[in-house]
Amino acid sequence: MEKDKNPKSRNRLKTAGIVLACGLAGVIAVVLGFVLADALILYAYENSGGQPMFYVMERTEPGESMIVPLTEKDFERHPALAAVIRGEERNPSAWEWGYRDQRVVGGTKVSYAESKALHDAYGPQGERGLYPLMEYEGAYYVILTTWP
């Protein structure tokens, strides 16, 4: 009896193995496809001649937003962030323009890749797409990236 069963179960195992390998190959291919598409879209943008901009807005009150403290590591990782918040690109507007509880701290030109990295790190998060507030030396900041 056992001799008869073995080849059958072996065959089943083989089939299961092939199906599993096919599935795995499919999943890997799809994930790679997304990564490649992302890189392609970024490449297409980089060569489009447009200029992405990066702005930082300061808010007086944190409101309901999630607050994330900015550390030296953030500034090291994103030199544009350091330049706008505490560097040569700081050019704050008056509080009275637009809404009085916020003002523009400054802005700078960035590459598409930098812009994407800043958006991924500090852009809207969660299902509601709320902008997290960055806290640095007692002030609250919102990070904005625009693509032409």
Added chain:
Amino acid sequence: MKSKHDRRLVIVGVLAFIGVILLVATVVLTCTAFFTWLEASGGSPRLDVWEIRGELPPENASIIHLTEKDFEQHPALDSAIRGDNRGPGAWYSGDTPYGVLDERTIGSAPVTYLEREVLIESFGPDVEARNQPYIEYEGAYYYFLILIP
């Protein structure tokens, strides 16, 4: 032995085939979906700049003197006031945020919704007091409006 070897080759071939097909399909579909979404997302807001003249500005008026840094940080304003999108029209008497004045169109440039917000936060108007500042550059006074499609 040979048939086993062949079978293995066939399996690897089938796996590679599935992988390549799915990879290409994902890339093509994602790119197509992204660019279709971009095209379908409609027009972008437009920044329109006017120059005004007359006895300007009145006493106690809020004036923003544009600097090189402002132009650097707001490329749309730069291109409308002194760049590729500058194309002054004829002077006419029209309604401005400051009353009826002599004005002329100076230029317009497309902006994103976020840039619109940033421009309003930087150069007015004051939403609460409904006060529009005078924007000054090289002795000329400007105001802008951002039209949403």
